[in-house]
Structures are given as structure tokens and as C-alpha cells.
Amino acid sequence: MKDLEQKIEILKGYITDTPKHIAILAHTNPDGDAIGSSLAWAKVLRSLGHDVQCLVPNKYPGFLSWMPGIRDVIIAKEENERAIGAVDNADIIFFLDFNRIDRLENLSRHIIDNRKAVRILIDHHLDPPTDEYTLVFSDPTSCSTSYLVYQITERLTGLDVFDREAAESLYVGIMTDTGNFSFSFLTPGLFRAVAGLIEKGINIPDINSKVYNSYSEGRVRLLGYVLLDKMRMIENGRAAYIALKENEMRRFDFQVGDSEGFVNYPLSIASVQMSAMFIETHKFIRISFRSRGDVDVSLFASKYFNGGGHKNASGGKSYDTIEKTVARFEQAVTEFFHPAKMPE
Template sequence: MKPILELLPLLSRPRQIAIIMHQKPDADAMGSSLALFHYFQLKHHQVAVVSPTLYPDFLKWMPGAKEVIIYELHPEKATEALQKAEIIFCMDFNAFHRARPADAALAQSAGIKVIIDHHLQPEPVFEYGLSDVQASSTAELVYEVIIGWGDKSLINNEIAQCIYAGTMTDTGSFRFAATSARVHRMVADLMEHGLRHEPIHQAIYDNFLENRLRFLGYVLSNRMEVFYEYNAALITVPASDVRKFNLSSGDTEGLVNYPLSIQGIKLSALMVENHQEIRISLRSKGDFDVNEFARKYFNGGGHLNAAGGRSTDSLEATVARFKKALEENKALLEKPLKNP
């Protein structure tokens, strides 16, 4: 894979560009994609943004969100955008299957594939890219790419809002270990140039319906199991709960983090049953590697302390597999967390 800086000569004249994010996009996937979208528009390229699936309602405020083509709603339009593109930017994912159900259209498109991502072990399917596992977020990398291409002056308020939203959420409001000095320097720079951070926080975290709050109370009381012998916890959300509380895309966002507030818990898992599949989110503290845990047991991956996976087994069978995995990793989970 060639460094993304070497792509610059190809962008010296207007191009047909497509930007695609991973399925079930979070604020980082949306923010990094839309920041790049606004940047390329300022450079007079023809740009289309594709999301494989619907994105959460709390991201609809993002500048440019209405321009995103949803593949699962408009597959022909999204496929056409990918087929016409001379260059395709793959944002916040490192393997084509993470773009399901648009993965086949992506793989079959003739455009140059470019990755901007911060996940471990990218697949060798990209011709150019920036893959930095030390970065807090893909949004942070977009900021650095724009600067690296010599266009810092083009970072306007729309781009800054998208970058901030992606970085804020992927760092857990700047509390995760990936919140480096370079993150704070970037945010300071954005704020010095006029970014207002409070409205973005409110738009993302204070913008849910009543049913979501009632769901949180219910699920924490009735669907959370704590395994103190493994310093782990599990929350399960069966399809019946999804229907009962009329959950929308994004309503389970952040739920996996709640058990980590329990003293001594170093591994938290969330399983959500939907569309004949169990979607699994994993979070950890310290040196317990949920990236490897997800890859080994749940056909997934991610970061050291944040990863995801999936299962096509029943919810009961998937829970049983998780409990067996806890036993196999007991020695690692028993290690106490280091004090500050």
C-alpha cells in the first residue's frame, strides 16, 4: 500500500470520488466521511458519500448528512456512485466485508481504493492509504491528511464540526487512552478557529427519545449479568426488547460502556439480536485485548480496548460461547488493573 501523500498528484484535477463508510456507522465513520466530503467539494471534485446501512438519528445534524446515499435503501444509486468513481475512499474500516451489504459493489468497482483508518491489521486490498492504530479516530486522521496535503486553510466550520464529533465519540469524550497530546492540540486548533464544541456534544448525547432512557433502565436492571470471578459483564438485548422499546439505529450506542463503571470490571460485552444476527460490542480496561478476543471467538476485530463481532448462532448459543471464552481467558481477566 502506497502512502496517502503519494495520491496527491492524482487529485491535482477534478475527479469522480466516492467515499464509503462501514455498516451501522458511528459518529467517527460519519464525521470522517463528511469532513472529507466537504474538503473535496472545496477542491472542486465530484463527490458521493455512501453508507451501507442507515445511520443513527442523532447524527442527522451533521453538515452534509442529507447527501449520504444509503445503500440498503437505494442500492442502484449507491452502486452507480461506486462504479463511476475514479477514486474510492474507505473510511473507518479495514476490510471490505465491514461495508456489507455494499461490500460486493465496492469490491467490483474499478476505482482506486484508498483507506483512511485506525484499526488493526488492514487487509491488503487498498492501493493507497493511511492506517494508524495510534490515532484516536479516523476523524483525527482526516484532519492530518488535509494538513499533510497543504490545505489547512480549507478547514472550515463544517469540516471542523465533523472532525470534532468523530474524535469526541471515539475517545469517549476524551477519556480513553487514545486521547493523546496530538488530539488535544488538534481540538485546540479547531476551537481557536471558531469551533463551538458544546452544541455538538448536546446534539449527540442529549438528543434521544424517552423510550431510549426507559430502555436503558430496563436493560441494566434485567439484561445485565456480572461475572465477578472473571471481572467481566455481559448485557444481552433480545429481538423482543428491540421491538418492545421500538429501538432505532443508534439507541444501543454506548450501552456497552456502562458495566466498565463497576469496580474491578475489565471486560464488558453487549449482544444485540437483530436481523437473524447477533451484533457484539466489546470494551475493556487495561491490557486485556478485545481485538484478539473478537477475532478468536466472534469473527470480528478492532482495537486493544474496543472491538466488535458478530454471530449467526442463536442468542443463547452466543452467550454460551462467551461464557466459555471467559473461562479460557480467566488467567488474563484475573490480573488486577494497574492504579494510576
């Protein structure tokens, strides 16, 4: 991250004088990194005397419900007036683990209307719209927003502000966004940070079990159904996809977060270089892309599905039917893997 020390000094000017009302916002369908970084950053800001509220647009996955402090997170879909009040009254709004204000559903308008609030971004996704923020901490080479929070805190207050609970939150964010340390952007500095979290007393086997071994029966049966009946291989096995309709998910008592990680399973097949997951909702088709090696699904998502993200992990949306979306994906994969064969 360029000019980190200079940005830390600017940040100090906003948060080290008088106590303020601060809102921390994470993205729709919040994952482990969104929740983990938010809870840990709230701990830092509260240590400086601020009134802090964490908000998410909709419910977090059930496998995160054990996390310390998560019950204080405001879920806008369930407590709309309280969420709006927190945004309207905020002196500072932090945006964690996403960089598009329009991803906040009905909260977006209230954020735009709050002209007094300082907007500060902490994120690791590509191409942030920097003109929307007062201060930007953006590093697309970082494995997670939680690791960015660790780095910022180290320079801002020192790491003594992190107790075991904050360390657990950061570890969950780092662990889940790196696929349990199997994705890219793994650096010596990251593992030194993890060592520091362990020194705070976290129990890694216990955290892993809570995150990965606390699924519902319906989720496990849905996974079996997805792999047996829904996974499709194309492009001579170089790409695979899974498309789930709402009525199929209801068969398995689908809960928020139940499909988390499904998109990664096809990549365990030796030939597969790109995997996609299509989830039908009542508003649009939510798409996740994963890849390995030099296959850039951020470029793919941006070109074909108005999306983006990281080289090996990205997402997009489609407002077509799931059938039309899948057909468009199959055509796009052919073009992506064989650009020279396509007509001008």
C-alpha cells in the same frame, strides 16, 4: 503512521490534477467517527474540484442527524440504485473508518467489479488487508479516523480548507470515538488538533448536547431496562455482559443507534474489566466488547468471535442463537481469565 509524507505525495498524484468522480464509503451501522470523517474529507476533496458522494450501507443514528451535510449522504439500504451508480462511476473510492470491503453488504460486489477505481484506505483499525487497496493510510495508534483526516489534510492542503461545519464533523468523530476523551490514544498532538477545531468556531457544549442529550424516550427507557434487568456479572465481577433480543428492543420502539454506548456502562463498576453487548438481528448476533487496563478485547474477539478492533474496544459476530452465543462467551471468559486452569 509510517512514511506519511511519502504517502501524501502519492495521494496528491491521484487527487490534484483533473476533477474526478469520488465515492467515500463508511461502514455498516455508521457511528460518529465514520460520519464525521467522511463529511470532513468530502469537504477537502470538493475544495480540490472533485465531484464527491458519501455513502453508508444503512441508516446513521438519529443523534447525528443534525450534522451539516449529512442529508446528502446516500444510504444504500434506502437508495440502492443511486448508491450502486455512485460506486460504479467512481474514479476513486475512499474507505473510511473500516478496512474490510465485505462490511459493505451488497455494495461489496460492485466495488470489486469496478476495476478502474483507485481504492484508498483511511482507517485506524488493526490488520488492514493492504492488498485490497492502492494506497493505505492506517494507524491503529490513532484515536479515530477523524484525527487521521485532520493530520492528512494538514499536510495535503493546509487547514484553511476546514470551515466551522467541517470542524464540527471532525470534533464529533474524535469526541465519540474517544468516549468524550476518556479512552486511550490521547496525545498532545490530538489536543492541539482539537484546539485548532475550536479556533474554527465550533461550540463544544452545543455539540455535546446535540450528540448526548437528544435521545428518544424509548432509548432512555431501554437503557434503564438494560441496566436493571439485562446486565449480568460473571467471573466474580471482573466481566459483565448485556444480551438483547429483537422483541425486547421492539418494546421500546428501538431505532438505529439507540444501543450506542450501552456496552460502556458496566465498566463504571469498579471490579469490571471487560464488558460485552450482544444485539440480536435477523441475520446474526452483533457483538461489542470494551475493556480497561491490560485486558485486550481485540485479542479476545479475534480468538473467540472472528472479530477484532482495538485493545480496549472491539467487536465480532455470531451466527448461533443468542443463547448459544452467550454460553460460548461465558466459557471463553473463563478460559481467557484463567488459561492455566483449562485442559490442554
